[in-house]
Amino acid sequence: MILSGAEIVVETLIEQGTDVVFGYPGGQVIDLYDALYTRSDRIHHVLTAHEQGASHAADGYARISGKVGVVIATSGPGATNLVTGIATAYLDSIPLVAITGNVPNSLIGRDSFQEVDITGITLPITKHNFFVKSVDQLADTIREAFAIAKSGRPGPVLVDVPKDVQKAAFEYAAAAVMEKTPQRKAKDEKLQNAAEMIAASEKPYIYIGGGVVTAGVSEEIIALADMLDAPIGCTMMGLSAVPDDNPRFLGMEGMHGHYASSVGQDEADLIITIGARFSDRATGNVAKYARRAKILHMDTDGAELNKNVSVHMSIECDIQDALTRLLKLVKKQNHPEWMARIAELKAEEDKQLRDITPEDKLTPYALIKEVSKHTEPDTPVATDVGQHQMWTAQYYPFAKPRTFASSGGLGTMGYGLGAAIGAAYASGKKTVLFTGDGSFGMNLNELATLSANNVPVVIVLMNNGVLGMVRQWQTLFFDRHYSNTMLTDRKTDFMKLADAFGIAGYRISEKSELESVIAKAFAEEGPVLVECMIDKDEFVLPMLPPGGCIEDIIVKVEGE
Amino acid sequence: MEKKFVIAILVENQPSVLTRVSGMFTRRAFNIDSLTVGETEDPNYSRITIYATGDDSTRKQVMKQLRKLYNVKEVKVMEHPKSVYRELALIKLKNDPQTRQEVLSAVDIFRSKIVDFSPSTLCVEITGESSKIEAFIALVKPLGILEMCRTGIVALERGSEFLNSDTCVK
Numbered sequence: 001m002i003l004s005g006a007e008i009v010v011e012t013l014i015e016q017g018t019d020v021v022f023g024y025p026g027g028q029v030i031d032l033y034d035a036l037y038t039r040s041d042r043i044h045h046v047l048t049a050h051e052q053g054a055s056h057a058a059d060g061y062a063r064i065s066g067k068v069g070v071v072i073a074t075s076g077p078g079a080t081n082l083v084t085g086i087a088t089a090y091l092d093s094i095p096l097v098a099i100t101g102n103v104p105n106s107l108i109g110r111d112s113f114q115e116v117d118i119t120g121i122t123l124p125i126t127k128h129n130f131f132v133k134s135v136d137q138l139a140d141t142i143r144e145a146f147a148i149a150k151s152g153r154p155g156p157v158l159v160d161v162p163k164d165v166q167k168a169a170f171e172y173a174a175a176a177v178m179e180k181t182p183q184r185k186a187k188d189e190k191l192q193n194a195a196e197m198i199a200a201s202e203k204p205y206i207y208i209g210g211g212v213v214t215a216g217v218s219e220e221i222i223a224l225a226d227m228l229d230a231p232i233g234c235t236m237m238g239l240s241a242v243p244d245d246n247p248r249f250l251g252m253e254g255m256h257g258h259y260a261s262s263v264g265q266d267e268a269d270l271i272i273t274i275g276a277r278f279s280d281r282a283t284g285n286v287a288k289y290a291r292r293a294k295i296l297h298m299d300t301d302g303a304e305l306n307k308n309v310s311v312h313m314s315i316e317c318d319i320q321d322a323l324t325r326l327l328k329l330v331k332k333q334n335h336p337e338w339m340a341r342i343a344e345l346k347a348e349e350d351k352q353l354r355d356i357t358p359e360d361k362l363t364p365y366a367l368i369k370e371v372s373k374h375t376e377p378d379t380p381v382a383t384d385v386g387q388h389q390m391w392t393a394q395y396y397p398f399a400k401p402r403t404f405a406s407s408g409g410l411g412t413m414g415y416g417l418g419a420a421i422g423a424a425y426a427s428g429k430k431t432v433l434f435t436g437d438g439s440f441g442m443n444l445n446e447l448a449t450l451s452a453n454n455v456p457v458v459i460v461l462m463n464n465g466v467l468g469m470v471r472q473w474q475t476l477f478f479d480r481h482y483s484n485t486m487l488t489d490r491k492t493d494f495m496k497l498a499d500a501f502g503i504a505g506y507r508i509s510e511k512s513e514l515e516s517v518i519a520k521a522f523a524e525e526g527p528v529l530v531e532c533m534i535d536k537d538e539f540v541l542p543m544l545p546p547g548g549c550i551e552d553i554i555v556k557v558e559g560e
Numbered sequence: 561m562e563k564k565f566v567i568a569i570l571v572e573n574q575p576s577v578l579t580r581v582s583g584m585f586t587r588r589a590f591n592i593d594s595l596t597v598g599e600t601e602d603p604n605y606s607r608i609t610i611y612a613t614g615d616d617s618t619r620k621q622v623m624k625q626l627r628k629l630y631n632v633k634e635v636k637v638m639e640h641p642k643s644v645y646r647e648l649a650l651i652k653l654k655n656d657p658q659t660r661q662e663v664l665s666a667v668d669i670f671r672s673k674i675v676d677f678s679p680s681t682l683c684v685e686i687t688g689e690s691s692k693i694e695a696f697i698a699l700v701k702p703l704g705i706l707e708m709c710r711t712g713i714v715a716l717e718r719g720s721e722f723l724n725s726d727t728c729v730k
Contacts, residue, residue, distance in 0.1 A: 310617070
């Protein structure tokens with residue numbers, strides 16, 4: 001079948017299993033949008049308000065569905081608007097294919113209108129990128145892009161298609177969905193050594209990251225923890241892999257981790273790390289990190305082994321395969337003393353939590369718990385970046401893998417609304433977005449997308465009138481110099497804002513309104529914005545100061 | 561401990577590959593002392609030789625990050641003395657009757673050659689390990705170097721060790 005390049009792009013996307021794409025049209029992708037128009041019965045395009053929103057939507061779609069997210073943008077500013085979204089996906093290892101149009105080959109390099117070297121720009125933030133010079137390479141290049149995006153440690157791939165290539169005609173024949181390239185399997189000897197290391201441990205601690213979500217090994221992790229009589233801690237990216245109500249689960253560790261999870265990790269004698277990369281937010285001061293422990297590190301990406309911390313044993317592996325085999329090698333262990341110590345830490349943590357969450361106050365904790373009464377185990381939850389994100393990570397009871405979309409590595413404020421839209425499309429379910437007034441202000445234009453498509457997102461906006469996370473640092477480390485973190489001068493009326501976009505809006509000002517307003521918001525069929533007034537001096541606690549270690553942990557701050 | 565090392569990288573012979581490789585060094589704050597690139601016996605592949613400085617863990621990290629690049633097919637450390645290292649330099653010197661004899665002696669002793677001769681300048685081509693080239697430069701520097709160009713190191717393993725398209729693991 002002879003098709004135009006633009007048609008080949010769309011057919012190849014469909015062939016590779018894409019049913020939803022997010023994007024924004026423009027001069028150098030008109031042909032592509034024409035091909036989408038005539039195929040709208042087979043592939044649904046969601047028009048966002050801004051290309052950045054589209055890139056986050058594709059990312060949110062990928063995180064929740066486990067499939068490759070696809071975003072389309074035109075050349076020049078369309079392409080550069082994708083950059084933050086691509087970098088977000090890169091840092092969190094999210095499979096994404098970004099298709100950009102570009103000026104015709106004959107105009108490349110002449111600073112033509114809306115011409116930009118997007119493959120050059122995205123070089124350090126993509127797993128790989130392609131400039132498609134001629135139409136005969138087009139279908140195979142897109143196929144390869146899918147294979148790269150989802151294989152091994154996933155990540156974003158950009159394919160830049162000049163306009164003349166979109167217009168050129170070439171033979172197209174549908175091909176099979178690209179398989180993931182097989183990953184290196186762990187050597188028997190390595191796993192045997194790992195099992196011996198585990199057998200010698202008295203205080204094992206299982207530490208999981210986003211790689212566990214990617215590999216889909218939640219059951220294996222829980223089985224391992226039961227076998228070893230060990231607690232499970234995680235990075236922010238590892239959230240949702242193990243249900244919150246699992247008695248062995250301690251939650252997130254690190255800068256704003258749970259007390260028991262961070263202290264437990266510090267007291268362990270063996271940290272079995274699976275699919276995590278020891279980011280500075282997770283470790284604090286590397287020199288003082290895990291001083292008492294040996295570290296066993298299993299990861300898909302060999303370059304992560306011994307990169308940020310030196311470990312005692314590292315295994316580059318297909319995590320699913322390695323864990324399955326490791327489970328057969330380890331013997332049942334019992335560590336009553338260790339688990340009693342963990343229980344003691346958890347009790348201490350509960351006490352600290354009661355101290356910072358008075359019952360009569362409208363706290364982020366109370367809000368998140370109230371919202372969670374209305375969600376299902378498989379409800380997708382997205383966040384923006386800042387205090388609300390950390391509170392969500394700490395308090396929201398994630399029950400199933402792939403229900404959490406949050407920018408971990410890049411910490412992208414403005415990520416949430418786009419991601420929530422993508423998550424809603426991926427799941428077909430009512431989706432929750434926790435956001436703050438700072439982050440929300442960055443990309444609230446996507447309310448238009450919610451409204452136009454009636455996407456069922458419940459936006460829970462924690463409004464404290466400040467850039468809370470920066471303010472928290474200013475309070476603790478900058479003598480309360482609140483430099484440029486007050487937002488109250490903006491005078492934004494979020495109820496009028498919701499109204500302007502044709503979205504239902506509710507405000508919670510008092511604790512007494514919490515229950516009824518949240519119930520009303522969840523009763524709405526379409527998108528809804530719930531603004532909840534939060535004290536500007538609510539802190540995210542505990543906190544390990546940047547570059548600090550466990551002894552520096554802050555569990556309470558006296559208010560002003 | 562910081563050490564010098566030489567790595568050979570077999571890459572697809574395509575545009576932008578050199579940028580991807582050198583960009584990885586910049587992005588991860590690894591230093592390059594010299595870099596050379598050229599086609600191999602198989603025109604589909606180019607070979608990049610990078611001479612760099614770093615401790616053991618830096619070297620390992622460099623290798624692993626290079627292997628992650630899509631167009632990189634194989635990466636190998638060219639260990640000394642199991643490998644032959646060579647570098648070429650072109651050095652333009654003042655052609656001064658008072659120092660000419662000294663220059664010619666140096667050229668002779670270092671088994672280099674004069675490839676251009678004009679009334680006021682002469683150009684020396686010298687090949688060898690970097691240390692030899694540096695010794696030569698030190699010797700002729702007082703005589704007045706006008707211009708200089710070095711290729712950077714190329715390296716091949718001795719004996720029956722190969723790095724070619726047939727030995728690629730990727």
